[in-house]
Amino acid sequence: MMYPIEIKNLYYRHKGKDINLLKDINFKVNTKEILAIVGLSGCGKSTLCYCLSGVIPHVYKGSFNGEVLINGKKTTNMKLSNISTRVGIVFQNPDMQLFMPTVEDEIAFGPENLCLSKERISKRIDYALEKVGMKKHRYSNPNNLSGGEKQLIALASVLSLKPRVIIFDETMAQIDDKGKKRIKSVIKGLKEEGKSVIMVEHDLENLDIADRVLHLHDGKLKKFSGKL
Numbered sequence: 001m002m003y004p005i006e007i008k009n010l011y012y013r014h015k016g017k018d019i020n021l022l023k024d025i026n027f028k029v030n031t032k033e034i035l036a037i038v039g040l041s042g043c044g045k046s047t048l049c050y051c052l053s054g055v056i057p058h059v060y061k062g063s064f065n066g067e068v069l070i071n072g073k074k075t076t077n078m079k080l081s082n083i084s085t086r087v088g089i090v091f092q093n094p095d096m097q098l099f100m101p102t103v104e105d106e107i108a109f110g111p112e113n114l115c116l117s118k119e120r121i122s123k124r125i126d127y128a129l130e131k132v133g134m135k136k137h138r139y140s141n142p143n144n145l146s147g148g149e150k151q152l153i154a155l156a157s158v159l160s161l162k163p164r165v166i167i168f169d170e171t172m173a174q175i176d177d178k179g180k181k182r183i184k185s186v187i188k189g190l191k192e193e194g195k196s197v198i199m200v201e202h203d204l205e206n207l208d209i210a211d212r213v214l215h216l217h218d219g220k221l222k223k224f225s226g227k228l
């Protein structure tokens with residue numbers, strides 16, 4: 001069986017470090033599944049996200065061993081631009097992801113780089129804004145939105161590439177309860193649509209929407225016992 005994303009015997013060591021941060025990581029995610037990964041600060045969660053989204057080994061050049069398979073294809077054999085239409089990532093700080101003057105421009109940026117027609121780009125913007133419930137903000141400046149709304153736009157800019165796998169790297173860490181509720185409901189909607197979601201968290205309160213929880217500890221990924 002082919003999974004949207006599957007990780008086999010993954011090891012990673014950052015450049016200049018002498019021990020592996022990730023040691024023999026193995027897991028796969030199904031369609032229509034929300035997998036949560038928890039772990040203490042500095043345990044390697046973001047590094048793992050970079051491995052899943054192709055940033056490692058394409059941008060960061062530490063020591064990478066093992067396989068990350070996207071629909072059965074190794075990320076080492078794919079271009080980063082190709083990976084990003086299959087695996088999207090939303091970061092903790094939306095300001096890292098938002099840089100255009102309007103929401104519309106922000107969301108159009110990815111599809112424009114794919115050289116899609118104007119009509120198709122417009123459809124992608126409609127789809128992405130609808131999905132995150134931010135249609136009325138199409139012409140707003142992202143800087144004027146709340147933290148939670150910024151995250152929804154960062155997510156929309158990822159969704160406009162129509163990835164089947166979406167990674168949330170502590171996306172809810174800096175937003176208020178109302179914003180969290182909205183993001184969680186959007187994540188559940190993505191699951192219903194058939195996407196695979198990987199959410200990295202260190203706030204256990206956000207795990208209520210997860211189908212499965214794994215714990216990254218000492219470089220290894222294990223079933224979560226309920227305690228960090």
Ligand SMILES: Nc1ncnc2c1ncn2[C@@H]1O[C@H](COP(=O)(O)OP(=O)(O)OP(=O)(O)O)[C@@H](O)[C@H]1O
Nearest residue numbers: 014015021040041042043044045046047048060202
């Ligand atoms: N580019 C890099 N080069 C060298 N070391 C790095 C690099 N990026 C991260 N590290 C180190 O790897 C370890 C894990 O970092 P990482 O950001 O993956 O952890 P994290 O679990 O996401 O932490 P947090 O919960 O604070 O976001 C840290 O010790 C960090 O200093």
Ligand SMILES: [Mg+2]
Nearest residue numbers: 045046047170
């Ligand atoms: Mg992190």
